[in-house]
Amino acid sequence: MDAVAAEEQQQRKQDKKERKQQPRREGTAGGGKGGGGSKLRGLPKDSHEVRISKTLSWVLRHGAKSENLKMRSDGYARVDDLLALPKMHELDLASLEHIVQKDAKGRYSLVEEIDPLSGQSTRWIRANQGHSIAAVVIDLEPIPSHASIPTGVAVHGTSKRAWEFIKEQGLSRMKRNHIHLAQGVPGSGVISGMRNTSQIFVFIDVQKAINAGIAFYISDNGVILSAGDEQGFLKPDFFSRVETADRKPLPGWDAPEGVPQDPSKTIEGGFSITGASPHHSAPGQDDDLKPSATTQGAGVEDVAEKLSSMNV
Structure with a gap:
């Protein structure tokens, strides 16, 4: 149960309490x-x-x-x-x-x-987003790859209690049409998609999920949305990093927070910037750029020029 679901549950309890305190009067039903x-x-x-x-x-x-x-x-x-x-x-x-x-x-x-x-x-x-009404289908902008996310980050905020379930079953859209992801954590300048009271930050490897057939979209106010898989989940396999609110990674979830670089922005397929898999340690800095056979013979100046053109 994430923060939204917890608040809805608290709201239902409050409604029930108020109904008990206010006896029903004849002729008042229906509103x-x-x-x-x-x-x-x-x-x-x-x-x-x-x-x-x-x-x-x-x-x-x-x-x-x-x-x-x-x-x-x-x-x-x-x-x-x-x-x-x-x-x-x-x-x-x-x-x-x-x-x-x-x-x-x-x-x-x-x-x-x-x-x-x-x-x-x-x-x-x-x-702009957050609907649980199945008949509502908002015309959202598809995210074809990581490169389409302006900040390069997709993260879900939740509570410590909810994380105990999420780490086993994944993120669920529950009764909503989509799972909500922010483009950054509170304090990073991103204000949509996450509550400021979130205790745990779950970063998503969007490219890996897209490659597995899961669709992502971006709303008019910059929230990253996904309906998840056929069961409505983003499974833990797609988590790249998990942190506490003070930005300390949880053991076993300390890969880079960003999602892998779009392959189309590599040098002729020869260089790639990738995030580690969820249950492995992050690659070292020396491994961030790995030359393939297509670039091993390239001159230093040629490679530098290509890197500059890519803003790497």
Whole structure:
């Protein structure tokens, strides 16, 4: 169970507790228009603004069906329909735009397009990733190789407790459509794809997984996404490095954090920069660049020129 699942479990416990404390009154079932009640998501410790933000995220990622919010297959819903929901009664267009613009992780996209039903210009909103709604298929940019990841890193943040399960079974997408990976750890300048409270960092050998037939994508806000294998897992075989929050590698998981260099960027297939396999020690610096038969006869100046052109 990762941090997201743990929070969802805590949310369900809180909902159950509040239902017990508030006896049901006749005629209050159903929540009125929209199909859901007006109760905000979040925990008692959360500020009111945080609870509104969590509710917005939950509706757009998971709760459209239970709230009777009509959603396109690409995840977009009409803003007017969203604001009409009981849970969103405190929001207006201006406050919604403020949330979208100020969201540090770029969770949402807000667009204006012609509504095919009315023919009128209409505002639409969606969550950029994180859906558990199977019918939502967002047009994501495929990642054909490691070279397509801007930072060269794909890492999943989790808890120490969850790691005990993950190291045996792998990362699971659980009820979501994708496993989420960040392009860096907290403090590295990357702000999307990982919680700041993560205790364990699991780095993924993306190229190895791609070579095994697993697809990866990048969302509009820079989160690396994968549905995993047929069972929805990224198995431990694809872990390249695992660290604690203070950046200390766990024993047996101390390979380089990056994923292998795209083969197309090697010198005529003669040089390669690779990460070690998950259960072996990292290669030494002298082994990082290994000449093949195609380059052993090349002059030093020729090799240097090629390396320079590759920005190696």
